Amino acid sequence: MKGERLRQKLRGWWRTADQVARAQATEKLEWEVREMENIFALLTLGAFTGLPSPPMQLTLELLPLMERELLLMLEKVDTASDPLAELFSTLNVL
């Protein structure tokens, strides 16, 4: 009985440690994906931000599917004034 409980605890610890390790391993990649999604949104919806943009109909065709990218762009507005802080937090500096 005791052995079984110990085994379950060990399995729980292992699962948590595994999840933490996996999250750490993908953290930077996820940050990169977010950046790329932001670039995608900026390229596609550039007309709204004053950047060179694709023909308007391409933007309008994609717009209904880009809720996530739009929100990401809005989030970026908050961190845009302090990009170093964002980078340091991603790279775990200090």
Add this chain to the structure above:
Amino acid sequence: MCSEIAEDPRRFFFFMGKGGTGKSTVSALAACFLAARGRRVLLLSLDPAHNQADIFDRPFSGRPQTVGERVRVAEVDQRHWINRFLHSVQDHVRRAYTYQSAFNLDHWLDVLHDSPGIEEYAMILAFQHYRQVEQDIDVMILDMPPTGLAMKFLRLPRLSLRWLTHLENLRQEILRKKEIVHRIRFGRRELETDRILGRLKQQGAFYDDLKTLFENPVATRIHLVFNPDQLSIRESGRICEGLKAIALDRCLHPVLNMASREEFRLPPELFPGRSVPRLSLSDCPLIGLSALHGYLGEQGGRMDFLL
């Protein structure tokens, strides 16, 4: 789609050139000429400032109307195609955005009516519609707007494809990285399909089909109508360069219109090595079907270049 175009027996004759050179009249003459030789013709005016109603001396709409044996004419209502497109976007936005009630979509769409690029897209949508619906014709004659808008129309598929290729590559890269993240975090592949990539591919196929059609010199002819005067000739030179830049110069067929002076010599560098058909100035206004047929009766032989 490429093989579909190769198998499609229909021909698409675009008539373009500087404003006032007689594109609409030559289009109407071409339609009557081809119909008289047994072709089933649809003459479609894509020029927002339509002239076909004046030439045939009767009103037209978006629904093709028979004006003579085997000839039908329609004038594209640009506003209708812009509205149709913007309303489909509006419906998609309403369905997709959970917080859409915050948008005043109607007001937003009003602004988009006049946004750059919408005009040529409306022309593309209209062209594709008639191309899809009008399967029983032999020739579609397209009376184009003056140079600027006509060039934007012809350039749109190529320009859109450049953007779409770039966006699709970026999207593929994002999805590849997302899949790696997913695999590391959850230990399996992400099977969800990306709707944005799907839409990009769909758009890519749409423009690729158009680009293939425009670049096919058998299916597509771009008749450049010009007059024997300096301004028209200079603009024609620029049109040639523009068409060359988008690889459509192989489809180019120049037509000298209102060539009252037979001795007029074209600058040799304009269309090197090509014979340019000449249509002479009519003695009377070419208004009404009988006037058009009258002109063809006298000058019809000069239009053999269309066959």
